[in-house]
Amino acid sequence: MKSHWLLWSVLCVGTLAVFVLIFAFWGGDNPRLGNAKEYLPIRKWPRVKEVSTDEYSKVHEMVLRDQLMGTVILPRVPEVQGLAAAKHPQDVGIVPPQVCGQCHAEHWSECQQSPHFRTSSEPCREGTPGRYEPPDNRVESFHPQAWFEVVAKPNGFYQQLHIEYQGQAFLHEARMDLVIGSGKVGQSFLSWSKDALHQLPVSYFTDGARWGHSPGFHYAEGTFNFARPITERCLDCHATWFERVPQTLNRFARAEFQLGVTCSRCHGPGREHVEHHQAHPNETVSHAITNPANLNRELAVAVCAQCHSGEAELVSTGFRYHPGEPLAEYLVQSSADAEVDNTTPDPHAANQLRRLEKSACFRQSDMTCFTCHDPHRNERGREKFLVDRCLKCHQPDDCHQRKLTGDAVDRLCIECHMPLVEYADIRRPGQDSMPIPKMRDHRIQVWPAATTNVLQRLSKPQPEASKAGVPR
Numbered sequence: 001m002k003s004h005w006l007l008w009s010v011l012c013v014g015t016l017a018v019f020v021l022i023f024a025f026w027g028g029d030n031p032r033l034g035n036a037k038e039y040l041p042i043r044k045w046p047r048v049k050e051v052s053t054d055e056y057s058k059v060h061e062m063v064l065r066d067q068l069m070g071t072v073i074l075p076r077v078p079e080v081q082g083l084a085a086a087k088h089p090q091d092v093g094i095v096p097p098q099v100c101g102q103c104h105a106e107h108w109s110e111c112q113q114s115p116h117f118r119t120s121s122e123p124c125r126e127g128t129p130g131r132y133e134p135p136d137n138r139v140e141s142f143h144p145q146a147w148f149e150v151v152a153k154p155n156g157f158y159q160q161l162h163i164e165y166q167g168q169a170f171l172h173e174a175r176m177d178l179v180i181g182s183g184k185v186g187q188s189f190l191s192w193s194k195d196a197l198h199q200l201p202v203s204y205f206t207d208g209a210r211w212g213h214s215p216g217f218h219y220a221e222g223t224f225n226f227a228r229p230i231t232e233r234c235l236d237c238h239a240t241w242f243e244r245v246p247q248t249l250n251r252f253a254r255a256e257f258q259l260g261v262t263c264s265r266c267h268g269p270g271r272e273h274v275e276h277h278q279a280h281p282n283e284t285v286s287h288a289i290t291n292p293a294n295l296n297r298e299l300a301v302a303v304c305a306q307c308h309s310g311e312a313e314l315v316s317t318g319f320r321y322h323p324g325e326p327l328a329e330y331l332v333q334s335s336a337d338a339e340v341d342n343t344t345p346d347p348h349a350a351n352q353l354r355r356l357e358k359s360a361c362f363r364q365s366d367m368t369c370f371t372c373h374d375p376h377r378n379e380r381g382r383e384k385f386l387v388d389r390c391l392k393c394h395q396p397d398d399c400h401q402r403k404l405t406g407d408a409v410d411r412l413c414i415e416c417h418m419p420l421v422e423y424a425d426i427r428r429p430g431q432d433s434m435p436i437p438k439m440r441d442h443r444i445q446v447w448p449a450a451t452t453n454v455l456q457r458l459s460k461p462q463p464e465a466s467k468a469g470v471p472r
């Protein structure tokens, strides 16, 4: 009997403690955002912690628990003699896209403008539109005495952390070596420490054309983190080829890599194809190259699902998938099957495939991703083009709604049948938020709420300003 009471009180106190903790960390108005100075006692600055990649996950836990407030977290530079010898991409058969362009000039010129090609690059003034001059290059932190600056120097672009405390000045500077993202939503920047890659604390946000704290790692909330390791999976979705140093998480052969998602990721490496056709210039039948259009549907959509099936983990090494092979030998899909795929901790890449597979369009036709998308092109802002894709299989009159609304619906198929959804709300309080725009739900069906919204919009007179933004 007595032990029961003991158990109960332990349970009650425990539950209470959990609630108090939850409230303290996530509840309502977060005190540290309201009054940062009070919340962040500064005793001794700068407090610098160098962490190796192995130690990082432990340190990250501490960051999440707010135990490293005010700490400058720097990567411990790996002790390597020289840099790992690199295989040239050609050694694994990967051909630079300009070589493909020698015979496929049109695809090459289209592709260069595509978000795929531009999704990773080396920084340059044109490709990284952020401003490098004061005051626009400054990003505040929650410490009034600490801020970031993004600067352009003759030999490259840098991110600097400045701390001024009790008359002392502290500066840490890291070079922006690689850019991730074509800039639709924004861009993140990676820096080499010897042959290890880390994400830098400042990212560029297209919305507002401004620099801000990189998403996700409580950057804004009082740690100055230069040590977030960049994993192979990150590059696997955003680049064509990197060679990871075996048994390491974030060390890569620095001499050779291929940026952008280019031809080889969707068509296979290509060297044999190129050599064959160079040797047989009159041959018109293709040799040793994969055209996704000739694969069965499961394998055809797998080409895109390498990177567009949400959270999925590499089975072993990245950059080894050959289009035409089953994807399961390369990636393990998460088994979660939420209505809307918001189960991933970092859901910035949605799972279009899983949603599309649920649609009648997909189930009752042989549709693939490239029925609607031309992955060689920059299709942004070309909704008309995508509406035309619906009309490949449908007549406008297939839509019962049309009988009620008339031809006003013709341009708007997508608005009602593939509404914009928030895949996951990962906006955190304060500035530390990734402004992930809403994305198209690829489950094509009748969505009553979306229909109501569109009908309401149609019944309102359009203000002049928004008419100007209607895509042609």
Ligand code: HEC
Pocket: 095, 097, 099, 100, 101, 102, 103, 104, 263, 264, 267, 269, 270, 271, 273, 274, 277, 278, 283, 284, 285, 286, 287, 289, 290, 291, 294
């Ligand atoms: C020396 C010329 C040459 C080069 C370089 C070349 N190709 Fe080709 N490619 C051809 C010819 C010829 C064909 C067959 C005719 C056609 O489909 O245009 C072909 C066809 C293709 C096809 C269609 C295959 C099919 O069976 O439907 C794809 C896809 C392709 N090439 C991709 C590439 C990629 C990717 C590269 C770079 C890795 C590349 N090609 C480099 C000459 C070349």
Ligand code: HEC
Pocket: 180, 181, 182, 183, 184, 185, 186, 187, 188, 199, 230, 231, 233, 234, 235, 237, 238, 306, 307, 308, 309, 310, 311, 312, 348, 349, 350, 439
């Ligand atoms: C599963 C594949 C995948 C992984 C892993 C991944 N991304 Fe992405 N990322 C995408 C896709 C797909 C998009 C485009 C989102 C969309 O519109 O569907 C994207 C978008 C972005 C953007 C915005 C690009 C723009 O033009 O607006 C940035 C920046 C970015 N990712 C950075 C990263 C970084 C840094 C990592 C690793 C830490 C990473 N991503 C890991 C697939 C991935």
Ligand code: HEC
Pocket: 097, 100, 101, 104, 107, 108, 111, 116, 261, 262, 263, 264, 265, 266, 267, 291, 292, 293, 370, 371, 375, 376
């Ligand atoms: C993101 C994936 C992706 C990338 C990158 C890509 N392709 Fe393709 N490519 C495809 C798909 C999918 C098809 C089939 C399209 C279809 O039939 O609608 C295709 C078809 C082709 C064809 C056959 C003719 C045609 O247009 O249907 C050629 C040739 C080709 N691609 C060349 C290239 C070259 C050259 C590059 C690089 C400069 C490249 N592709 C980059 C996915 C890609």
Ligand code: HEC
Pocket: 115, 116, 118, 119, 120, 180, 181, 182, 183, 184, 236, 237, 238, 239, 261, 265, 266, 292, 303, 304, 305, 306, 307, 308, 369, 370, 373, 375, 378, 379, 380
């Ligand atoms: C190796 C990874 C990879 C593969 C393979 C891939 N994609 Fe992507 N895709 C990306 C990334 C990363 C982005 C985000 C590009 C950015 O804006 O930085 C993207 C963006 C897109 C977009 C949005 C473009 C825009 O306007 O912003 C579409 C549509 C798309 N991919 C379709 C496809 C299709 C269809 C296939 C298969 C034929 C495919 N992708 C294959 C990685 C990939």
Ligand code: HEC
Pocket: 301, 304, 305, 308, 352, 353, 354, 356, 367, 368, 369, 370, 371, 372, 373, 379, 380, 381, 382, 383, 386, 389, 390, 414, 418, 438, 439, 440, 441, 442, 444
């Ligand atoms: C029935 C047509 C259709 C099919 C099939 C389709 N998409 Fe889309 N997709 C769209 C439309 C429409 C948009 C929104 C384009 C816009 O807003 O500019 C879109 C947008 C996207 C985007 C950009 C991010 C977003 O959601 O706004 C990506 C990435 C994408 N699709 C990938 C895929 C992949 C991968 C497949 C195959 C699994 C696929 N799509 C199949 C119609 C289609």
Ligand code: HEC
Pocket: 360, 361, 362, 364, 365, 366, 367, 371, 386, 387, 389, 390, 391, 392, 393, 394, 398, 413, 414, 417, 418, 444, 445, 446
């Ligand atoms: C490859 C052919 C194809 C394309 C492209 C296509 N559909 Fe379909 N769709 C079908 C088929 C087949 C069905 C099932 C038979 C039917 O209802 O007509 C269907 C069904 C539908 C339905 C009824 C869904 C339900 O759950 O009852 C809607 C709504 C729809 N499509 C809208 C669209 C829209 C919007 C687009 C463009 C973004 C599109 N479809 C593109 C083939 C296609």
Ligand code: HEC
Pocket: 390, 391, 394, 395, 396, 398, 399, 400, 401, 402, 405, 408, 409, 410, 411, 412, 413, 414, 415, 416, 417, 446, 450, 451, 454, 455
């Ligand atoms: C204003 C919102 C809206 C727009 C825009 C719209 N639809 Fe629909 N659509 C609906 C609704 C609601 C239904 C179901 C009506 C019913 O069954 O009475 C429907 C039904 C359909 C169906 C048939 C479903 C079935 O059960 O047979 C198809 C196919 C379809 N739409 C395709 C399209 C295409 C293609 C376009 C663009 C040309 C389009 N829709 C534009 C709201 C819309």
